[in-house]
Amino acid sequence: MKFLGNRNIKRMIAVFLLTVTAVSSGLFLTRCASEADKAEVLAAFKELYEKSIEINDYIFGEGLPVTESFDSDDVKSPYYVAVSENAEYRTREELEAAVLDVYSSEYYESALKAALFEGYEDGSGPDPRYITDGSVFKIDAGNKGADTSGRFDPETAEIVDISASSASVRATYTRAGTVAEYTLSMVRTENGWRFNVPTY
Numbered sequence: 001m002k003f004l005g006n007r008n009i010k011r012m013i014a015v016f017l018l019t020v021t022a023v024s025s026g027l028f029l030t031r032c033a034s035e036a037d038k039a040e041v042l043a044a045f046k047e048l049y050e051k052s053i054e055i056n057d058y059i060f061g062e063g064l065p066v067t068e069s070f071d072s073d074d075v076k077s078p079y080y081v082a083v084s085e086n087a088e089y090r091t092r093e094e095l096e097a098a099v100l101d102v103y104s105s106e107y108y109e110s111a112l113k114a115a116l117f118e119g120y121e122d123g124s125g126p127d128p129r130y131i132t133d134g135s136v137f138k139i140d141a142g143n144k145g146a147d148t149s150g151r152f153d154p155e156t157a158e159i160v161d162i163s164a165s166s167a168s169v170r171a172t173y174t175r176a177g178t179v180a181e182y183t184l185s186m187v188r189t190e191n192g193w194r195f196n197v198p199t200y
């Protein structure tokens with residue numbers, strides 16, 4: 001039988017210790033990265049949600065303010081009137097950019113683009129919420145919009161699932177005194193995290 005010399009034993013021990021150290025360091029870095037990713041997502045959730053409150057009013061709720069005075073109960077969709085000169089967004093491009101600052105391009109293309117600006121070619125949906133008539137940006141005043149008064153509490157947000165490209169965040173939601181918990185989907189884009197579902 002051939003015995004290992006002291007030098008070989010020391011070498012094996014050194015290799016073993018280096019391996020253990022490398023594995024331990026890798027696990028530590030992975031855990032730190034995971035915690036950093038979670039913190040990044042929660043920070044993005046809070047920032048994006050605050051932005052979405054106003055945007056939701058413009059795309060789902062009452063819409064942008066208008067120049068014309070009328071009784072909304074007397075008009076039926078479609079009834080396009082000019083957006084006010086004092087409105088925060090005066091063109092499709094400006095409103096579109098604001099929407100994409102909160103929501104993913106995937107969600108915008110699949111659920112918002114037709115409803116907001118282009119309508120449905122097959123007639124399966126309502127007329128677009130906004131149109132550009134010449135150089136005038138207009139809104140369908142006959143479209144009363146949805147109730148966007150419900151609010152999520154960002155302070156209750158917690159990660160349900162997370163990967164390199166997506167995350168699910170659960171938070172408390174209150175509307176008209178009713179409290180519930182809902183999970184919102186987020187995706188990582190080249191411009192940062194974005195919501196992939198409506199937040200109202």
